[in-house]
Amino acid sequence: MTLFQTVVSPTLGVLEIAGAVSGIPYVQGAGMALQVINTTCNQVAIHKRKSAQLAQRCNVLLNLISEHAVSPACDEVRSSLEEAEFVLYSVRDRLQKWSQYSKVRSFLKSSKIEQDLDKCQNDVNTVMERLHVRNPLSVMLLQKQSMDMMRMNQSRLEERLEQLMISPQQVRDAAQRHSTGGQDALDLMRIGQQASSIRLMQLQIPSPRDASMSLEPVFEGPMVESPVASRSSSLELMVQTQIQSALTDLRRLTKIPPTLKVLNNQVKKINSSSPLRSGQYSDIWLGEWLGETVALKTLRILTDPHKAGKMTKRYEHEMNVWSMFKHDNILSIYGVITNLETIHIVSTWQENGNVLEYRIKNPDINPLTLATRGIEYLHGSNIVHGNLKCNNMLVSSEGVACINDFGHTQVLDEVLGRDVFTSYTATSNARWNAPELLRGDDVKPTKASDVFAFGMSILELITKQAPYSHRKRDLSVIQDVNDGRLPLRPTESEDVARWMHDELWGVLNGCWRFAAPERLSIEDVRICLETLAKYLGEHPNWKTEEADEIAAIQLS
Template structure:
């Protein structure tokens, strides 16, 4: 009777569940009758097992779910369909009361009846399971709908904040105070912008209902609404960026930047530089990397990783990086601010009376800062770098602020293309700025940056390329191969001597030491330059 006692225990447990005492009592009696049938023992046992399974299912569900929907489903099994349980009980009890003889005589009838009852119970289990799944699916759908609604409300709040200029100004104040809410808002705004862009770029499909014309009109209206949201969001992000100076959290700026003109405006050893517009308004520089294709996923990830590092650098003399774009032309583009003053040499040509020592100091500070955070510049031609639009006023004249750009790019390109930096720079007339070890094929270092910085200082003061008397780079290479590193001759022109004092010339010669360990550090140079520059400023 152990088998019977187990089932009875289950029945008693089921009877304790809310809403199931009737079903539990019936199941107890069914289990008992199944034990006493004595014929078709295996089938009868399986019928009892099915009853047990149903009882346990009712009990577990009642314990786990206490909402109204669960009560209704249990009531449906135990109430509206209780006649099924009464039928099962009645038939099994009838068979159990038969004498042994009659049970043998009606064995086929009992066997068929047990199978029918098993089927009835299985149907109840399946229906209950299906109802449970439906209810679960409904609950999941309700939860998903709630999440979707909350997500939509969050997006709407995001758009409202970015559309409110007063809120942007408040955010700018909080950002200046060190709060990060503006950064978070900009990041979420970028994500939403990308989502809207995907919608605008996806092919529109016609609805299955209604005419093609009506569906087309609905799609057109939806696209127009999405486009308006996109432009409104762009405008808000631009307002936030202008007032806070925040750099994009997502460095992939596809769809946010437009290139202007049919030709690059200038170029460098590694790049062709175009003008562009970010968010349709802010002027930016697009630097197309000649050796990196936009389809190169590995290169994209490497540059994005480097830009995320570079974007953390903070110095008035280091140009910021916004990000990269891959949807313009066949080459990867790096996006930076556009410097209206142009590079140092262009600026000097327009402003002959500028304080050159301030430009030298600004350039030195930029390189010093990079070295302090363990960034090697590598691109040697500093006078070809830019000046910020930010103005400094000196005797009623406004002067641009020297700003280092393209730092780290030479090393990154060398790693990606597996081409030594010396090869690239030799191909683009960069030899005259290069330290001798770089000409020999070694990688850039802080010491090679120092050598190149000194050459750049000489170029800024003379407004001529270093070693200008040697017209071609091949002549410089041959001379270096024959006699070792070539030192520039000291200029004697009055307009150069005005800035190039004995102290400054001696400092430059230290930077041109043949061996890299004999050159001063940028930290030492900055200290000495401050001492040199003070008398010059006083003399003015």
């Protein structure tokens, strides 16, 4: 066996490397440097994929150094060998330094470490090119080494992937224990989600195809196609399919939502040519998660990469907060997708649309019972919605109204800045916004402004028209509010008159008081509306009945 074949493996120990290269110029020092590189590349806290690729490249470089070191060499080759040895020392020193960084310091130095890794990679490639390996035999030997390494990696890959698989029995056991309050199903969902987003490079095992192709820029001559490349790909696909099937069964049996809230690589977008709906700053798409239809909301207004990155981090945090809210009248937020061009917020799909669309299709429903308890729940949790209107109250297949978009206003306001965000929303929300939000002052939405907007939403739902429907232009509405003029009491149709009781008009005016502290609380509004809803539901001819009562009293 030649020395070239002996120093092939990147997993050689200290004694093996030292014995293999002892006494040979250039190789001994380079071999010891490589041992440190192989050890420390696994200890770098971030950019592990690039670190592993750099170490693999350094192993190939040592093979080239050893091949030339045992043969007669001209001055040009000796100069290249010295430069190659120096490059390995440089890589060793950098990896040693980075391996000593804490996770926090590594995160702070992330950009610098990534730049230095790229530089090290370029330096290694440069000296490899200068060694001018043109001998077809050398190329074939290196390819044999690469194939041996790939076979070893294939075995490790198969072992790692098999560990990720979830058996049907595990799913059934977890579901059974979940019904009695156990945590197994939640743990299994989390493990499955983690596994379903893993790819070959994330397993920190070099992809065979990548390994074989990595030689092409440096060596000329015929390359041998890896026989295990397609096998790895099909094995990964099989494991991914099995995990998705297991999680789908787990979801069907337990109805638990995603445990991990970052859903990258886990949600499929359906009919991605155009959105189903578009709003003032977002689009709604249809998606699928574990066989369930979900809604994907994308934010169109994020074009600044810096702000998009800031928004991504903020939403990743907010998802963990919002997922804690459990209420029948609160839309379930599953998570967020952050590795696409724009942020995608994933939530349950509400097939009946918003409450206004639902009322138009179902004119006999009681419009006073929709979603009030959801807003009361948010306010009880110290959450201000900030953008209440019928568009943000969705209806499930069971006819239950759910509050949507809570918390988004504050996130967009903070990330985009008040001026930018107001330019998107101030005019379009004018018919629902409280007076204090329309004055141009630096005032954030409050619970009191939510009550004002909710009162306008009830008016919108009863009349099936936006508030101030007699005004065509939003600017006219803003002028009305500034002048202290409230919406006119509607009297248009029998359907509107059916619900527009004097008591209800009094409640709405209590929501619209111009001084925020004087407005009703959402709890008071909910109590009044539920009482009215019951009365008006039981007395569809209340107008006639009350008129007869008044006449009877007058006669008596």
